[in-house]
Amino acid sequence: MVVMTVGLPPFQALVDAHWRDVARLARALAGPVDGDDVAQRAWEKAFAAYPGLTSAKNLRSWLLTITARCATDVHRARKPQRPLDDAPAVAVDGPDAAAWPDPNLWQAVNELPERQRYAITLKYVGDLDHHGVAAALDTTPAASRRLVSDALATLRRTLGVDA
Known part of the structure; x- marks a missing residue:
């Protein structure tokens, strides 16, 4: 049984309305290589959180916020968590401009x-x-x-x- 919060459209309607915005922002923040993965991760997180929403207000902003946070996670994962004194320096490239x-x-x-x-x-x-x-x-x-x-x-x- 699927329970929908009053006022929320079906999740597929949300995807249909905003997939281009999520994909465009993900590529802009994470680059052409990681952009698709960031967008996918954002949709997964949105889908998991969607049943808990209590309002349909600002769904686009909600999605783009999730996308930005997923892109931040990708950038943080690229950076070493602690300095390694004896390790050789490794250059980490961002998006290919x-x-x-x-x-x-x-x-x-x-x-x-x-x-x-x-x-x-x-x-x-x-x-x-x-x-x-x-x-x-x-x-x-x-x-x-x-x-x-x-x-x-x-x-x-x-x-x-x-x-």
């Missing part, structure tokens, strides 16, 4: 500090407002605005674009 449209822009985005990179990606690729970005990054809307503003200023400087 050359494979994306406008590679100079994406290279500059990849070089931003992590929180700025996530904030600007959630804002412009995920199309979240500052409340949604703040929820995804566990911060305030004011801090979200600042992160996006700082990221834009850095990108303008790096790319030589006048505001």
